[in-house]
Amino acid sequence: MDETRLRGELREAAAAHRPDRARMLARVERGMAAPPARAGLPRRRWTATVAVAATVVAVAALGGLAVTALQDRPAPPAVAVAPGPAxxxxxxxxxxxxxxxxxxxxxxxxxxxxxxxxxxxxxxxxxxxxxxxxxxxxxxxxxxxxxxxxxxxxxxxxxxxxxxxxxxxxxxxxxxxxxxxxxxxxxxxxxxxxxxxxxxxxxxxxxxxx
Structure with a gap:
């Protein structure tokens, strides 16, 4: 097979290729769950960072719920004060x-x-x-x-x-x-x-x- 024909078939194969998005997303998620050592961040430190981030998000969410609950709570009824004698x-x-x-x-x-x-x-x-x-x-x-x-x-x-x-x-x-x-x-x-x-x-x- 000559070089010109080989290049033509390669171009056709490249044009016909459709990437598997599901597989790509799965690989990204696996990479986030267990980042490689070469990323410059040790696995243990990465896990702690993710845990802290998750905790901050959870606390913020709970704080928002508490503020909303306080705002939605009805005001206590006014206490009537008996008038003094005239x-x-x-x-x-x-x-x-x-x-x-x-x-x-x-x-x-x-x-x-x-x-x-x-x-x-x-x-x-x-x-x-x-x-x-x-x-x-x-x-x-x-x-x-x-x-x-x-x-x-x-x-x-x-x-x-x-x-x-x-x-x-x-x-x-x-x-x-x-x-x-x-x-x-x-x-x-x-x-x-x-x-x-x-x-x-x-x-x-x-x-x-x-």
């Missing part, structure tokens, strides 16, 4: 006070029943201040009352006993005390009233006697 308070120095003795009156008005009530009346030590008594328009059996010296003030405190209630209406709490002779300055005196409604709502009132 109330008003005003402090005044009783007009019956004189040059040696005084009475501080605290008027508290509630628009509804309260199940908790603490009244605190503070009389500043302006000289010669000594407690001579106290009273309230509600029953004395309803309250625990204390009188104590605290940080330069004489503190009268009424606390509604557990299980007792105070109805709607005006209520008065009075503190009585001696003081140094003369017209006493009550501008440093103060009061705090904390009221609790049957539903648990709280109202705090503060003011003075100046």
């Amino acid at each position: 109330a008003r308070a005003a402090g005044t120095v009783d007009p019956g006070s004189n040059r040696w003795w005084a009475q501080s009156d605290l008027a508290v008005t509630t628009d509804g029943e309260v199940t908790g009530l603490t009244v605190e009346l503070r009389v500043a030590h302006t000289g010669g201040v000594v407690s001579t008594g106290h009273w309230q328009t509600r029953s004395a059996d309803d309250f625990a009352v204390t009188v104590a010296e605290e940080a330069g003030t004489l503190v009268y405190r009424w606390t509604l006993k557990e299980g007792r209630t105070v109805p709607a209406g005006p209520h008065t709490f009075a503190a009585q005390y001696n003081h140094a002779e003369g017209t006493r300055d009550a501008s440093a005196d103060a009061y705090t009233v904390v009221l609790i409604a049957p539903g648990g709502g709280r109202t705090t009132l503060r003011g003075g006697f100046g």
